[in-house]
Amino acid sequence: MQVxxxxxxxxxxxxxxxxPASDLDAKAGAKLVDMKxxxxxxxxxxxxxxxxxxxxxxxxxxxxxxxxxTIRDTNSQIFTxxxxxxxxxxxxxxxxxxxxxxxxxxxxxxxTYTVAIEIVPQIQLADFKSFxxxxxxxxxxxxxxxxxxxxxxxxxxxxSAKAEGAKAEKGDRVTISFKGSIxxxxxxxxxxxNIQVVIGTGQFIPGFEDELIGIGTGETKTLKVGFxxxxxxxxxxxxxxxxxxxxxxxxxxxxATIDDxxxxxxxxxxxxxxxxxxxxxxxxxxxxxSRQRVKRxxxxxLDESHKFEAPPSLVAEExxxxxxxxxxxxxxxxxxxxxxxxxxxxxxxxxxxxxxxRVRLGLVLxxxxxxxxxxxxxxxxxxxxxxRARQMPGREKEVWDYYRSNAQALAQLRAPIYEDKVxxxxxxxxxxxxxxxxxxxxxxxxxxxxxxx
Numbered sequence: 001m002q003v004x005x006x007x008x009x010x011x012x013x014x015x016x017x018x019x020p021a022s023d024l025d026a027k028a029g030a031k032l033v034d035m036k037x038x039x040x041x042x043x044x045x046x047x048x049x050x051x052x053x054x055x056x057x058x059x060x061x062x063x064x065x066x067x068x069x070t071i072r073d074t075n076s077q078i079f080t081x082x083x084x085x086x087x088x089x090x091x092x093x094x095x096x097x098x099x100x101x102x103x104x105x106x107x108x109x110x111x112t113y114t115v116a117i118e119i120v121p122q123i124q125l126a127d128f129k130s131f132x133x134x135x136x137x138x139x140x141x142x143x144x145x146x147x148x149x150x151x152x153x154x155x156x157x158x159x160s161a162k163a164e165g166a167k168a169e170k171g172d173r174v175t176i177s178f179k180g181s182i183x184x185x186x187x188x189x190x191x192x193x194n195i196q197v198v199i200g201t202g203q204f205i206p207g208f209e210d211e212l213i214g215i216g217t218g219e220t221k222t223l224k225v226g227f228x229x230x231x232x233x234x235x236x237x238x239x240x241x242x243x244x245x246x247x248x249x250x251x252x253x254x255x256a257t258i259d260d261x262x263x264x265x266x267x268x269x270x271x272x273x274x275x276x277x278x279x280x281x282x283x284x285x286x287x288x289x290s291r292q293r294v295k296r297x298x299x300x301x302l303d304e305s306h307k308f309e310a311p312p313s314l315v316a317e318e319x320x321x322x323x324x325x326x327x328x329x330x331x332x333x334x335x336x337x338x339x340x341x342x343x344x345x346x347x348x349x350x351x352x353x354x355x356x357x358r359v360r361l362g363l364v365l366x367x368x369x370x371x372x373x374x375x376x377x378x379x380x381x382x383x384x385x386x387x388r389a390r391q392m393p394g395r396e397k398e399v400w401d402y403y404r405s406n407a408q409a410l411a412q413l414r415a416p417i418y419e420d421k422v423x424x425x426x427x428x429x430x431x432x433x434x435x436x437x438x439x440x441x442x443x444x445x446x447x448x449x450x451x452x453x
Contacts, residue, residue, distance in 0.1 A: 003078060011087065011119050011311050015078060019070055019111040028066040028107065032058065060105045067104065067111055075115055085120040087311035118311050123367045126305040131430035133297050136437040138286045140279050144439065148278045153258050156265070159251035168215045168250050170200045175249040176212070178223075182241050189233075190241070194248065205231070206332075208243070220246045228332035289442050294432070295423055302364050302426075303357055310359040319355035326351065365422045374425060376417045384413045 001023065007014035032054045041049050041057075055062075075090055093114045095101055103109040159173045168174050174197055180190025199209045211223040223243040231237040256262060263274035326347070330336070337344050368374070385403045389396040403409050 001074065003074075006114070007116070010309060011121060012116070013084070013119065014114060014116040016114050017074055017078075017112070019074065021107055021110050024063065024066055024070065024111055025107045027070065028059070028063050029055075031062050031066060035062075059107075063105050063107060070111065071113065071115075078115070079117070084117065087118045087120050088313050091116040118313050120311060120363060121308050123306065123308060123364060125364070125367060125371070126302070128426045128429040129431075131298070131301050131426065133294055133301065133427070133430050133432050135294050135432050135434045136290050136442050137434045138290070138437055138439050138442050140282045140286065144282055145275050145278045148282055149258055149274060152266070152278075153256040153262065156262075157256050158254045160254055162217070162250045162252050165216065166250065168199060168212055168247065170213060171198070171253055173198045173251045173253065174212055174215065174247050175251075176245050176247050178243045178245040180241050180243045182236070182239050187236065187241075190243070198253075212245070212247070215245070215247045215250075217247055217250050220244065230328040230332045286439070286442065293442065294427070295420075298423060298426060298430070299361055301430075302361055306360060306364045308360065310356050310363070314359045315352075315356050318359050319352055322351050322355055323348070365419055368425065369418060369422045372425060374418070374421050376414050376421065380417055381410060381414055384417060385410075388413070 001020070002018040004016045005013065006016050029051070032051050035054055035058065036049055036051060039049060039054065039058075041053075044053075071092065075092075078084075079086065093116075095104060095112070100109070104111060162168075162172070176195055176197060177193045178191065178195070180187060182190075197203050197209060197212070199212055201209070203209070205225060205227055207225040208223060211221070211225060215221050223245050224240070225243070226240045227233075227236045227238060229238040258271065260270045263269070263271045266274065268274045268277060337347055340347070342350075385400060388403070389399040392399055403413065
């Protein structure tokens with residue numbers, strides 16, 4: 001076998017491999033001999049079929065299997081000998097002309113092919129004991145608790161019917177029945193009876209609730225709206241629709257009294273117990289936000305201390321996923337790049353940098369995990385699945401079956417668990433100092449951080 005490296009540019013390598021026909025013939029012959037005791041053919045006793053006869057019948061298929069196995073074994077040896085970690089699947093180029101293929105399968109010519117790869121660079125990990133990270137800490141105040149309970153009360157406000165002749169306004173709750181159509185034809189899922197909607201809460205597709213403003217009890221109105229371009233149902237996505245809608249009741253929101261009875265309506269013993277529950281929830285929320293800030297700071301440290309060329313194919317793949325998501329979001333909200341005070345070219349450049357950062361950080365975290373034998377257990381993944389199922393009451397079995405039969409979905413659950421375990425490992429080595437901050441300081445620029453992380 002002869003291996004010649006024909007390309008060595010950064011992370012890209014290409015090899016030309018030649019395997020003599022005699023080597024292929026020997027391997028194929030060994031396979032045929034092995035078949036001799038297993039195959040059953042009419043006219044021959046078990047184990048007595050001549051190898052020459054087997055070659056006549058199965059020679060081409062056995063040679064095809066031999067070539068396939070030889071390519072896999074040879075590539076594996078090439079990559080292992082050179083210590084390569086592949087960034088993606090190798091690209092193999094084989095003879096394609098009919099005559100060449102025929103001679104190869106007949107064992108008359110050498111196997112000659114090329115393999116092009118892109119590799120993951122060697123990563124020199126930093127000394128994590130030298131890292132210093134600041135952890136923002138917020139105490140839950142009585143005002144925070146009171147504000148949280150007020151928000152709960154606003155969502156539990158009582159409603160009473162509006163006076164006769166009154167029209168629906170933003171914030172009112174309207175009970176409606178409707179029939180939807182596209183180009184005059186009804187569509188599946190487009191009808192509803194006695195549906196309650198609070199105008200302005202965004203329960204329905206964009207524009208639907210705004211069209212209800214001004215409708216009166218007993219009045220029928222045709223609402224003309226369009227489904228977003230990224231709507232989950234592809235048949236409806238981007239389609240203009242009409243909904244013949246009748247309002248059967250219009251109600252105005254009242255004020256909820258925050259007392260023990262209000263707490264009991266929420267399943268708690270008293271107002272004090274409600275305050276305790278609100279304080280615990282806020283504490284968990286602040287702790288989670290603090291964790292995200294610490295994680296972001298740590299990722300920034302990793303980014304600064306690990307500068308290397310990321311595999312272009314991985315960066316391109318990450319950029320495509322991000323860009324498609326951004327475009328879909330902008331289409332659904334009818335926004336342009338000008339609305340964001342930028343241009344498409346500038347936005348692409350910025351997201352290209354973010355994609356490069358994400359890929360590099362992913363490789364660094366993976367390297368840290370591998371070198372320190374950090375793994376995610378099946379129990380940890382199972383608990384994540386259970387948590388997802390709890391978020392969808394009544395559909396627990398459906399969620400469980402989905403993850404049990406979908407390896408890619410399980411991998412998506414496993415990835416953030418693995419990342420958090422690696423982050424915790426680094427934090428154990430780093431110097432973490434606490435700093436008291438306000439709630440506003442804790443949540444400042446949170447959305448921007450989520451985008452860049």
